[in-house]
Amino acid sequence: MTSAALPDVRAAVQVIPATDADRLRAMFSAHFDFIWRSLRRFGLPEDRADDAAQQVFFIASRKLDVIEDGSERSFLFGTAMRVASDIRRSAPYRREIAHADVGIDLEGGLRPDDLVEQRRARQLLDNVLDSMDLELRTVFVLFELEEMTTNEISSLLSIPHGTVASRLRRARDEFQSKIEKIRRGARGGGSR
Amino acid sequence: MTDPKRLVEGDDLGAELLASARADGPSRHARERAAMMLGVGVGIAAVTAGGTASAGVGAGAGAGAGAGAGAGAGAGAVAAKAAGIGIFAKVAVGAAVFVAVGGGVVVATKSSPRAPVVVAATTSTSTTTTTNTPAKAAVTIEPAATAPVETAPVAAAPVETAPVATVTARAVTGSPAKGAVAATSKEKEKSSELSRELRSLDAVRGAVDRGDGAGALVELDRHRRQFPNGALQNEANVLEVEALLKKGDEARAKQLARRLLDRDPSGPQAKRLKTIVGDTP
Numbered sequence: 001m002t003s004a005a006l007p008d009v010r011a012a013v014q015v016i017p018a019t020d021a022d023r024l025r026a027m028f029s030a031h032f033d034f035i036w037r038s039l040r041r042f043g044l045p046e047d048r049a050d051d052a053a054q055q056v057f058f059i060a061s062r063k064l065d066v067i068e069d070g071s072e073r074s075f076l077f078g079t080a081m082r083v084a085s086d087i088r089r090s091a092p093y094r095r096e097i098a099h100a101d102v103g104i105d106l107e108g109g110l111r112p113d114d115l116v117e118q119r120r121a122r123q124l125l126d127n128v129l130d131s132m133d134l135e136l137r138t139v140f141v142l143f144e145l146e147e148m149t150t151n152e153i154s155s156l157l158s159i160p161h162g163t164v165a166s167r168l169r170r171a172r173d174e175f176q177s178k179i180e181k182i183r184r185g186a187r188g189g190g191s192r
Numbered sequence: 193m194t195d196p197k198r199l200v201e202g203d204d205l206g207a208e209l210l211a212s213a214r215a216d217g218p219s220r221h222a223r224e225r226a227a228m229m230l231g232v233g234v235g236i237a238a239v240t241a242g243g244t245a246s247a248g249v250g251a252g253a254g255a256g257a258g259a260g261a262g263a264g265a266g267a268g269a270v271a272a273k274a275a276g277i278g279i280f281a282k283v284a285v286g287a288a289v290f291v292a293v294g295g296g297v298v299v300a301t302k303s304s305p306r307a308p309v310v311v312a313a314t315t316s317t318s319t320t321t322t323t324n325t326p327a328k329a330a331v332t333i334e335p336a337a338t339a340p341v342e343t344a345p346v347a348a349a350p351v352e353t354a355p356v357a358t359v360t361a362r363a364v365t366g367s368p369a370k371g372a373v374a375a376t377s378k379e380k381e382k383s384s385e386l387s388r389e390l391r392s393l394d395a396v397r398g399a400v401d402r403g404d405g406a407g408a409l410v411e412l413d414r415h416r417r418q419f420p421n422g423a424l425q426n427e428a429n430v431l432e433v434e435a436l437l438k439k440g441d442e443a444r445a446k447q448l449a450r451r452l453l454d455r456d457p458s459g460p461q462a463k464r465l466k467t468i469v470g471d472t473p
Contacts, residue, residue, distance in 0.1 A: 121212035
């Protein structure tokens with residue numbers, strides 16, 4: 001590429017008004033941990049969640065003018081869902097997962113004493129959540145782990161309260177059903 | 193209609209699995225890096241998982257870092273308020289910090305009473321965003337219920353856990369917050385090292401911001417000798433791209449940007465680097 005064809009990146013520098021910068025700071029402080037946790041619970045491993053959380057806020061920094069006051073959390077969460085989905089669909093990520101030691105399968109018969117181990121419990125939870133439909137999983141995680149009310153979830157996701165309640169009910173049924181399978185496997189003393 | 197009881201409140205396997213996620217939370221390092229890359233100067237108070245105790249840290253004048261390996265999953269309640277150069281927040285995960293940065297990497301704010309607000313743009317049309325925001329005279333504090341804190345005039349002296357040590361602010365002082373999580377010595381050491389590395393990169397960023405590309409490259413060379421295995425090598429690399437651009441060496445800048453992209457095509461700086469190499473539509 002000749003230098004003449006190079007884009008003038010220096011000309012693209014833009015100044016963010018101080019008020020926007022303050023707003024971004026506030027968003028970061030108020031929501032970074034929530035977004036990171038959400039990314040983690042959308043199935044990204046910790047190191048990926050680190051990068052993805054940065055990415056979410058980078059995107060927000062460019063869209064401050066279209067994010068309405070009061071809807072910052074909702075915007076960030078929606079962005080996090082998309083970013084997580086993109087990463088999980090990406091070829092490099094799939095290769096990583098394919099080579100990773102996934103450790104525990106849902107019906108694979110854990111020994112009961114293994115279950116007290118935090119790390120394994122977390123891994124198992126990941127596997128259960130991974131097996132759930134994204135819409136159900138989202139509501140489930142927000143309710144059960146973020147301890148949001150169904151009204152708050154309705155507001156965050158901009159969906160009717162009845163839809164939230166319905167998804168939550170289905171998600172809990174599905175979760176309990178998977179847990180029961182695991183429990184049966186554990187009782188069976190399957191190898192792992 | 194009332195919400196159902198949460199499963200985590202039960203005592204079965206499902207509850208146990210759900211409880212295992214209560215420790216979810218970004219590491220302090222991850223938060224620091226993100227703050228740095230975004231260019232947000234943040235002082236964050238640590239709160240235990242239950243969200244009941246806090247330790248105050250103001251940007252540039254923070255008390256000790258609330259380390260807090262533990263995170264609070266459910267303690268999503270965050271009472272954060274931006275305050276020019278610092279934010280005092282109640283967060284779910286213990287952490288305390290720091291940084292003012294920018295340009296996609298690190299920023300220099302050394303002698304200015306104004307807090308830098310520099311955001312790394314990742315759009316296809318922008319590279320670095322820089323502006324200054326007047327630092328407010330005091331960090332807004334929202335005392336935790338169990339840990340009243342008080343403000344005091346402050347010291348602009350550098351604090352290890354608060355790399356943005358030069359910002360005019362007020363210190364958050366007072367008796368230690370009840371239940372505040374103390375940083376372990378190992379974490380402090382790590383934080384100090386990172387703080388030094390950040391400050392070192394500040395010098396590079398400062399030169400870039402002044403338009404002194406050659407000077408920035410000299411600083412960068414010094415930085416790399418000082419921190420050959422630093423945690424912020426990616427940031428240093430991106431700064432090198434910027435320094436080369438400032439120096440007018442666009443060809444080398446693009447070459448390096450392309451190499452960095454090849455190495456990590458989906459990293460947080462990817463979009464920005466793509467802009468530089470001209471791959472973004």
